[in-house]
Amino acid sequence: MTSRVFIINCSRFLFLILFQVLILNNINLGGYINPFFYIYFILLLPFSTSRWILLTSAFLLGLGIDVFANTPGLNAAACVGMAFARPFVINIISTSSESLIGINPTIKNQGIKWFFYYATILILIHHLILFYLEIFRFDEFFQTLFRTLISSAFTLLFVLVSEYLFFQKPKQQHK
Amino acid sequence: MRNLFQFFRRYYFYFLFLLLEGISLSIFFNYNELQGSILYSASYSFSGSVNDLFRYISEYFSLSKTNKVLVEEMAKLHSRLPEAYYKTDTNSAYFLDTLSRIEYKYISAKVISNSTNKRNNFLMINKGRLHGIKNHMGVIIGNKIVGQVVSVSPHFSWIMSVLNKDSRISAKFKKNNQLVTVEWTGGNYRIGLVKEIPRHVVINKSDTIISSGNSEIFPEGILIGTINDFTIVEDENFNYATILFTTDFNSLGYVEVVVDLMRKEKEELKTSFKVH
Numbered sequence: 299m300t301s302r303v304f305i306i307n308c309s310r311f312l313f314l315i316l317f318q319v320l321i322l323n324n325i326n327l328g329g330y331i332n333p334f335f336y337i338y339f340i341l342l343l344p345f346s347t348s349r350w351i352l353l354t355s356a357f358l359l360g361l362g363i364d365v366f367a368n369t370p371g372l373n374a375a376a377c378v379g380m381a382f383a384r385p386f387v388i389n390i391i392s393t394s395s396e397s398l399i400g401i402n403p404t405i406k407n408q409g410i411k412w413f414f415y416y417a418t419i420l421i422l423i424h425h426l427i428l429f430y431l432e433i434f435r436f437d438e439f440f441q442t443l444f445r446t447l448i449s450s451a452f453t454l455l456f457v458l459v460s461e462y463l464f465f466q467k468p469k470q471q472h473k
Numbered sequence: 474m475r476n477l478f479q480f481f482r483r484y485y486f487y488f489l490f491l492l493l494e495g496i497s498l499s500i501f502f503n504y505n506e507l508q509g510s511i512l513y514s515a516s517y518s519f520s521g522s523v524n525d526l527f528r529y530i531s532e533y534f535s536l537s538k539t540n541k542v543l544v545e546e547m548a549k550l551h552s553r554l555p556e557a558y559y560k561t562d563t564n565s566a567y568f569l570d571t572l573s574r575i576e577y578k579y580i581s582a583k584v585i586s587n588s589t590n591k592r593n594n595f596l597m598i599n600k601g602r603l604h605g606i607k608n609h610m611g612v613i614i615g616n617k618i619v620g621q622v623v624s625v626s627p628h629f630s631w632i633m634s635v636l637n638k639d640s641r642i643s644a645k646f647k648k649n650n651q652l653v654t655v656e657w658t659g660g661n662y663r664i665g666l667v668k669e670i671p672r673h674v675v676i677n678k679s680d681t682i683i684s685s686g687n688s689e690i691f692p693e694g695i696l697i698g699t700i701n702d703f704t705i706v707e708d709e710n711f712n713y714a715t716i717l718f719t720t721d722f723n724s725l726g727y728v729e730v731v732v733d734l735m736r737k738e739k740e741e742l743k744t745s746f747k748v749h
Contacts, residue, residue: 332590371501382490
């Protein structure tokens with residue numbers, strides 16, 4: 299069981315890096331929008347992931363993107379920040395009765411409302427760090443904020459669509 | 474001692490976070506010093522070859538082979554244009570050699586990664602140190618501006634696009650040679666900002682802005698764009714205008730790297746003055 303989860307997560311790790319650098323980084327929507335779908339990996343890590351694995355894998359994920367995008371440290375910093383926030387976000391938005399069914403945080407297990415809050419908050423944290431660190435000055439504050447929000451919305455869209463694409467079928471088997 | 478261990482075990486999540494975030498940020502802020510390191514060039518050539526492979530596959534979807542032949546031909550022709558030759562207006566040069574010496578050479582290269590949607594955009598091309606490319610060389614396409622080389626490995630070069638917050642191009646009005654500076658403020662990749670236009674200069678829409686040739690990066694007369702819109706500010710010494718870039722940064726296939734063959738001489742001349 300655990301080794302299966304491990305292999306699934308490893309292959310997701312590699313797939314998302316390649317998908318991000320080879321396809322998404324080459325997509326250009328309106329000059330502003332660049333979805334960072336690769337952070338779906340951090341969103342989907344099992345609840346039981348120990349915290350040092352969470353941080354370290356997020357660090358490696360960001361570094362992997364950085365190597366290709368030639369932005370050393372930028373994505374790594376954003377990913378580590380996001381991974382750090384994940385346990386706290388889960389704590390805040392979960393009520394004790396309904397919380398943490400299943401292995402992964404998904405719409406199927408947690409419901410759309412829970413997952414929507416979870417994904418939105420973490421994606422925003424990641425994108426805010428990423429965009430403000432990239433520009434690293436405040437004289438383009440609102441423009442950067444606009445870019446952050448637009449890109450976050452698109453990342454969220456990608457995440458929600460793939461939730462419905464990949465995590466819906468098992469539900470029918472359970473019934 | 475045991476308490477200390479317990480303390481670390483209890484808060485290791487925070488310490489690990491600080492450690493990893495610290496590493497990331499120090500990599501981010503020490504980027505320039507890292508460029509010479511072995512790790513850097515190893516990761517560089519790895520990502521370069523993956524990008525190269527992907528471009529190689531995607532190339533089949535376009536007619537880039539024809540393109541390549543055309544651009545190389547163009548680079549050759551470019552080197553023979555009058556602009557490529559060292560100009561002298563004086564009649565004191567008696568030797569035919571001096572008059573017809575080539576000042577600029579062009580190396581054509583394929584773009585293997587490019588972006589226009591970030592605040593700081595870069596390109597990677599498939600030629601590097603082995604092909605004679607060095608830092609701070611200009612990059613153009615046809616007669617239009619693209620950016621400048623900021624880092625070189627044996628087979629690849631990393632180019633800072635004009636669409637970058639650190640990009641500052643010395644330019645001038647084609648009609649009256651007034652010097653200005655062109656920058657990019659983010660957002661739309663077709664629109665840039667022209668700064669430091671002296672007040673007395675009359676600006677019209679669709680005035681052409683070209684490179685000034687004052688820096689050793691670009692030859693004179695490389696097209697940057699046309700004035701798109703401008704505002705006259707009453708109390709300032711300088712006016713601003715927005716510029717519509719002639720280059721379509723989103724569709725770069727092949728570019729040319731400008732090699733200034735007399736750059737060393739120019740730089741030596743400058744430094745020799747400083748010494749005395």
